Amino acid sequence: MSTVDATQLAGQPDFAEKLLKDTSIRVSDGYLDAFHSHVDPVHHDTGTILFRKGDDSHFAILIAEGEIEVYDEESGNVLAIAGEGSLIGELGLISGDPRSASARTLTPLRGWTIDRAQYREFLSDRPELATLFFRKIYAQLSASYGKLRLQFVALEEADRRYHALAFLFVTMVLMINIYALVNSLILTNLKVTHQSQVMFWTSRVMEVWGAFVIWGLTVRCGLTRHDMGIRMGNLWKSVGMGLAISAVALAAMAYFRTMLYPELQGTPVIDPKLVTITVYTYIIVAPLQEWICRGVLLTAIADLMPGKTRPMSAIVITSLIFSTLHLHYSQSLAVVALVSGIVWGWLHLKYRNLAGPIVSHFILGNAATLMGVWSIWERG
Numbered sequence: 001m002s003t004v005d006a007t008q009l010a011g012q013p014d015f016a017e018k019l020l021k022d023t024s025i026r027v028s029d030g031y032l033d034a035f036h037s038h039v040d041p042v043h044h045d046t047g048t049i050l051f052r053k054g055d056d057s058h059f060a061i062l063i064a065e066g067e068i069e070v071y072d073e074e075s076g077n078v079l080a081i082a083g084e085g086s087l088i089g090e091l092g093l094i095s096g097d098p099r100s101a102s103a104r105t106l107t108p109l110r111g112w113t114i115d116r117a118q119y120r121e122f123l124s125d126r127p128e129l130a131t132l133f134f135r136k137i138y139a140q141l142s143a144s145y146g147k148l149r150l151q152f153v154a155l156e157e158a159d160r161r162y163h164a165l166a167f168l169f170v171t172m173v174l175m176i177n178i179y180a181l182v183n184s185l186i187l188t189n190l191k192v193t194h195q196s197q198v199m200f201w202t203s204r205v206m207e208v209w210g211a212f213v214i215w216g217l218t219v220r221c222g223l224t225r226h227d228m229g230i231r232m233g234n235l236w237k238s239v240g241m242g243l244a245i246s247a248v249a250l251a252a253m254a255y256f257r258t259m260l261y262p263e264l265q266g267t268p269v270i271d272p273k274l275v276t277i278t279v280y281t282y283i284i285v286a287p288l289q290e291w292i293c294r295g296v297l298l299t300a301i302a303d304l305m306p307g308k309t310r311p312m313s314a315i316v317i318t319s320l321i322f323s324t325l326h327l328h329y330s331q332s333l334a335v336v337a338l339v340s341g342i343v344w345g346w347l348h349l350k351y352r353n354l355a356g357p358i359v360s361h362f363i364l365g366n367a368a369t370l371m372g373v374w375s376i377w378e379r380g
Helices: 014-020 029-036 090-095 116-123 127-192 196-221 235-260 277-304 310-324 331-351 355-370 373-379
Strands: 039-044 049-051 059-065 068-071 078-082 102-105 109-115
Touching (some): 014 059, 014 127, 090 116, 090 127, 127 277, 127 310, 196 277, 235 355, 277 310, 277 331, 277 355, 310 331, 331 355, 331 373, 355 373
Antiparallel strands (some): 039 109, 049 102, 059 109, 068 078, 068 102
């Protein structure tokens, strides 16, 4: 602790101002002037340890300028940050109990130390000043309680959101299993009988039904449009990256299609004859699937999982689920869905905007159809 001569600071008018801060009590100037001679003005550099937990509480500090951090050394938790006009170590002036926490300066500090022995001696026959200190301590405790109350409310809200997201995740997993079961039992048989249109519309009806249920769940758990990537922020960055990814993928598909699938030799790269209702409805299907898989499911998993690797873990888990939902078509399409799902998941988390994944999904899905590779993927 570095002290300066009492005559340098004790008579400064801001002592009374800081001491009376956050109180409405009136104290005579004579009492305050007399109290000046019982305090020691101090300066401290940043990072100075003022006292530690368990130390004797023989003084308090009234802050004129700067900030003090009160913390628990064992847990490392910050308990409070006090600024101009605050009393630190004030409870020790009354109780005399050992320090219940540690304190250090966050910035250069100017203030006054109030010795416990002199405080008790001086206030023994001056009830006005005793009342002042009790009012000041009460005001500080009230402010601390208010902050704790706000933190408690925030923790309650976080806990509620966590349980709601967990319920959303479990419900979505059950719905996905139902979807996969229907695909396995019904759509696979329709595929054998070449009823592709029935397969297509059955899948779309299930997706729309699921979307209504999921929308209700997102409202319940407090997921906002912003959380799910339905927002204007980073819109053009997301779209631009989606287009860039699509351009690279389209070039690769055009170059390798005949190498990977010799049966496409001699066919046009883009065949207008392959345009069906599937192409037109993809303008709804692509956004719907991206909203369910990336906007809702990926967001929920990323919020639920702990650790620094949760974004990548959420992307992988969501992509595996997305891939599984394509297994009723073929293993080849499931692999394509896995790879594309990872790319679109990364794109969604990078910009927190669904526009890029939707644009890329729409372009690449329809390109695969018009290039003839989708029908090959469907066959396995």
